[in-house]
Amino acid sequence: MTTPTQLRSAPVIEETARLLTEHYVFPDTAERLAGLLRERLTEGAYDVDSAEELGRLVTADLQSVNGDRHLRLKYHADPVPAEQGAAALAAMRRDFDASLGGVPRVESLDGGVAVVELAPALFPLEWAAEPLGAALALAAPARALIVDLRGSLGGDPDTVAFVCGHLLDARTHLNTMHWRDGDRCEQSWSPAHVPGPRFGGTKPLYVLTSGRTFSAAEELSYDLQQLGRAVVVGERTGGGAHPREGWTVHPHLEATVPVGRAVNPVSGTNWEGTGVEPDIACAAADALDRAHALALARLTD
Template identity: 35%
Template sequence: MKNFKLSITLGVLWTMISALACEAQNITAELQQKVVTSIGQQMKDRYVFPKVADQMANYLEKQLQAKAYQKANTPLMFASLLTRDLQKISKDKHIRVRFNPRMAKQLASGAPRKPNPDLIRQRKAQEKSRNYGFTKVEILSGNIGYVDLRGFHNPKDGAKTVESVMGFLANTEGVIFDVRRNGGGRPDMVQLICSYFFGPKPVHLNSLYWRKGDRTQEFWTLKEVKGQRMPEKPLYVLTSGNTFSAAEEFSYNLQNLKRATLIGETTGGGANPGGRFPIQNQFMVFIPTGRAINPITKTNWEGVGVVPHIKVPSSQALDKAHLDLLTKLKAKGKVSPGVDWALVGLEAKLHPKVVSQKVLKSYAGDFTNRKIIFQNNQLYYQRPGLSKQLKKMIPMGSEVFAIDGHPDFRIKFKKGSNGQIEALEGMYSSGRRDLSKRGSIKSR
């Protein structure tokens, strides 16, 4: 354990030292020329689209002759400019140049990396601590399953977690997968998760064409998975501009197979897989050596992203998907307890009612064990005896408000015979009600 902790500490220190060294090191015109020439050749030899590779190589040379890199007096700045120019021509967001002499020399040596037991344990511990990408799994109002998935990890290690998640979702009326913060990962984990939403007959999800060997690798849903499949369960996927790579494949697969409804923003647009290659023993360049080919569209999402069925700001995607799913379930007669309550709350959150500032101000004050605060033209709710945190109040009408983050609770203001606010009523989805009269906060 001591050696394990020491390896982590040394790794952090090495990263810090390397970053400082990058800033301090100057880069000569001679080295710039060699780097540009080397990257151009690597692109011609390996990039999945040979014609585009020639264009990138020619453009870098043109930029070099035009002294576009003259002010790049550090390796980090030079790498950033090269990345910018390569992506400008290719529109390929996977292409990236990095300054890392240690790794570049190791790659250039051609020697296979020796497995480091401490680093392997560290990587496995990190993946496990991140629950193999499954950040949150819960049941939303109306018996809707929600999964916040932040990455597609190794299915050999994460298969049991996937099985547990799918078991948790099995009795829900529908499922929402959130990949708004998912930057990608492994296509075989995409394959495994997708398999749970189709029957046992294999379905062609995606193919990867590799320039080397002129070969195509196909990915189909698996004939066998552990746990329960959900081929008929309504499925939604939430996307954003940060959804990238394998997370885009997941979305694109399900969209084109008409298996899921996508809601949110157009994704980042990175479809082409590849690897890192050394440049002059100091830099590395990630070169896409393959490309995704969808069996239905015969193309992919590179440079354009995956366009969702329903476009909304990513911050509204979950509420929109939840509302859309519950509305369709209710239309089909599949009504779970609390559906009407949830529908009204979601509609109010997406389309808040307009209440005048005068009325809002009249609600502010102390109510026995609750506090209403008017701040920045907005009402906030607080339970002083429990927390100092302020919760945004969402108007559902002139007198009724939802509380952000508390979908099962609402507040209704009560007027006295004199027309003044004299109490507020706490309303719960279970049907329970309680009353808090206007007056000083009573200590518990």
Template identity: 40%
Template structure:
């Protein structure tokens, strides 16, 4: 995927992206397109419009509709659905259903809703930009300006790593707001896991994490195993190939033989869902919180003219364990609780365990005091 696509997805909507910043195997012999497990989710709501609205001409409207039909036919991960939805929107246009739409946001929202009546794909959406969208270079590489903007955003986001601390009872806590920044994110993960290496248990908070890259997911997952583990595959229709993601050696000590908890919410999306899904199926973490967003189909932003673009899912995740993914259903928590309560619930559970094991009276008294502080007022 293009780096500029990652930027758009990070700023505009949660998505999974493969941007080639870490090794990933390409497995062609087993890369046939899936024949089952297509999305079964309810019709997703179109995302709220972003930026100023603007008037559009009939020619701009028709250009965007036709370009979208072509892109879905050529690239959508499930070919039959791509063809079906392209036929449907062309028929709607022929019947004049879009003729009265004269503003960009209205057309983008209408197309998103109409198309997702068929696709039911959490990632798919159409966007309008009042400013003229830059043309994509033929080679698909980001410009120097785009790279500079991405680097600036990555630095301000600290590679997606928001907070790392040692909670009472020697419990490690790591909040990751995004997996979109391999490179700087690798550095932040390495520093965080070094700080947490001597804690007795670890809480990874993904409640505000909308996604990012599978390379970043694999890097952080690698700290939680001391052997090579197959985490996930991503099948992409355009190249008819499957990329495999495995754990790999990372700097510092692996975080093993200790409990790991992952906190989730309805906002936990895309690559963050993959992280939770991987660890849940590998029985390496306990998931606590809410059912996640439900988007498992990575893809690319495509230009539909001077003022419209669409995120077209071109691939799908395939777990080596379940042989499917979380599209449309989300990741189900092992301990379902409201997202706002998830951290407290895990802290209470871990402190109770430590109190039961504590032999030193002073330590036991301190842990009991911390536990009382966590009880609802």
């Protein structure tokens, strides 16, 4: 007999399965996952009393095949608004304003070493270009630079390219996105020119990471590491390389489905599931001191 809980869960599972098969960047995996969700529904695995618990169980199943951390049934304590995109944009804008445009810290350390912290996200470039350009121009004369991404949870690939433009000397191929929609590819390049002075592509550069560093912030770390431009110091990052979109499937549940995959032109792969492995591994709390010491040692060589 079908229970009332199953009646509430079944439409969520069916809609999530449909979204997977239509949009997930890996079609074969999407079919496997859709089948898994329907099988688990039939078994009664989703006979739970709360949307939060359903989200947790389904997310575990979604990530059980290939470990894609952008693939989730995300629980929202407050009802997901009909205009979800507008609400998310308003929340993002509040974070932008509260973090001085995503650059909460610019500091000069001993020995001519500068620190630029980018957090909590690499915000849309149309917002972030001015504060980012100002911060990076301020740090440009430094003898060495530390870019702190330990608290950066993601953001805009165009902003990644903009930051890279300040840290390289020439226009450089950074990444290629392969999209499910239309089976198309889109290359990302650093800009040939940036507003104001640039730090450039030869002085010592260090990037700080933590286990919370995710998505676009991981791309910034990975791109610079693969190009041999930066030394990554800290912890292995979260491992989310696939851009995603979200659909409301219940008043409190959002199905987030990756619709593309990144391919780095140097490695031929990305950081999905594995994270960005630091060149110098240490606790995130110790990463700034470690990078500063490394910079000073290199400057005195």
